[in-house]
Amino acid sequence: MADILSMPLPVLMGQITLGLVTGSFYALLGLGLSIVFGLLHVINFAHGAFYMLGALAAWMLAQFLGISYWPALLLAPLLVGLMGVLLEKTMVKQLYGRDPLYSLLLTLGIAMMLEYGLLWKYGSAGMAFAPPPELTGALNLGFMILPVYRGWIVLCSVVICLAVWTLVHRTPLGRQMRAATEKPELTGLFGINVPQLRSMTFGLGAALAALAGVLAAPIYQVSPIMGQSLLIPVFAVIVIGGMGSVHGTVLAAYGIGLAEGITRIVFPEAAALAVYVVMVAVLLLRPDHRQRRF
């Protein structure tokens, strides 16, 4: 393969490793988006804003309360998750049962208010956010220099993807969440609090986005509009993964990460396009694919 691409092996290995890192990031972000769509049928355009709020919350915790990265990794998703629950209880839940277009417009509106409100307050240059001292430095893998922090992102992503999959598919709570989607009235008759489950699901989606935001803060620009450019490729990833399937999303995320890495070697200018080419191909070849549910 290395010869076919007329590329020295170290370069190829380097790009593939980076592809895995990108994939991990897509997986983390896609996961929350995917469960919110799969379980609530809400196309959540505020996901990028929740991701931004996670990063911003970590910055605020550090700036105003002196709370370090490690507690923030838990606290920021918790805060944003609670906010997600609040938004669901006050606004999102009014639109269940309607065309998903309504919730799309609602969440898009929420995202714009959050992003531009914060932009007005904080400007676009962003805030400084240093990585925790334990995770600085870089590993020499022989074929490339891999910053320790990127390795940490891959590790987090794998652990969280497994945890969420287990939660949804292997626990009583997950079964109730799925049941509440399929047959809400019947599930209610069993004495299960369906509205509560739905709020929790939305909150979980928001918390996962916020967690990705905290993880991104040390390496990407922390600014009110940091989620905008990421939302669309992540949507493409969950479309490829089958809209609402946890393992489909995760597999698609890593696949796209690798595809981007390899495109960067062959035709660098098209790297950002790779995700959309795959999406179009998937939609054309397997149009029913996206209807697969949990």
Added chain:
Amino acid sequence: MLKTIATLLTGLALAVPANAQQSFKVGVLTDMSGPVSTYSGAGSVAAAELAIEDFGPTVLGRRIELVVADHQMKADVAAGIARQWYENDGVEVILDVAVSSAALAVMEISAVVKKPVLLSTAASSTINGSACTPYAAQWSFDTYALSRGVVAAMAAEGAKSWFFITSDYAFGQDLEADMRNFIAETGGEVVGRALHPVNTQDFASYLLQAQGSGADVVVLANSGGDLVNSLKQANEFGISAGGQKLAVPLISVPQLKALGAGAIQGVVASNGFVWNHDDATQAWSERFHAKVGTMPADTQAANYSALLHYLRAVEASGTTDADTVMAHLRAHPIEDAVVRGGVLRANGSLEHELYLVEANPADQMTGEWDLVTVLRAVPGADAFRPLAQSACPLVAN
């Protein structure tokens, strides 16, 4: 009640035209919330207010009124506002017009209506080249001036091989082309380049190539959020720690602040103004800080200088006629709290002293804004493109 409203309305109807006649409108047109607002935006408006404070409240007996509009980084929106201001609202001069695409659009209108436009943020060298007009002035710098000082300084330190990470649009490509010429002049060699699209989140792949090339200098020829992301990640990949130098021709102090001291170590850049360079710049910057809460970017400071000298030129020539006022600006030295050794040239570029700066290591900073040290001041004549080489049709070559 109705009567009160009617009286009020009549009052307003009478007051508006009277005011319009009396006030002398100057307009700041810029990006108020997008990526450029960090080094233009509200700070640019505050700098204009300081200029009015220093000049005095009236010019030619008319009260000076500052109007502000947001062009949202869109050239067509900028052109629409400029037309409205110049033709219907009686705005005498437009200032700033951040980003080159918007600036070029407004320049065309300014040339048609014959009213001045003073650009303090746009850096494209086309502005003082083929697109120059007698009514436009570029008050900060262009890509030529930004890159020349950086290349010369790094070559003097022994840099021989260079790698470009370039943003794939007019600004990035112009900057790279200009720098390649200077690099060739110093006998250096460009060993590689990576082009990236605008609004790239992850630069790992490009940085890996830069690292693999072993070049002495890695140039980040990009701007805005791309620049912040690439610098942050260059630090993560240990580009500086590995002995490579980072050259960033275009970066302002508020952006450096946003990156944080740890992420900018070893960065070398060109600035048109450095807030703590001397007592005068420091005193001015403290006033700016009191208004805005940040230290000024060089481009924001330039807006102060542009408006102050424009108002002086109007007062001295006793007219708002653009030809007269621009001729006055070109004939007199530009010197104030912000600009040193300024001369407005026939091609519209303000030749003045630039500063080659290096970011301070975190442990040597004396305060939160003590971000850079001036390596050397570059006289305007050395920094800017010689008029003899200008592509501007107004220059008699």
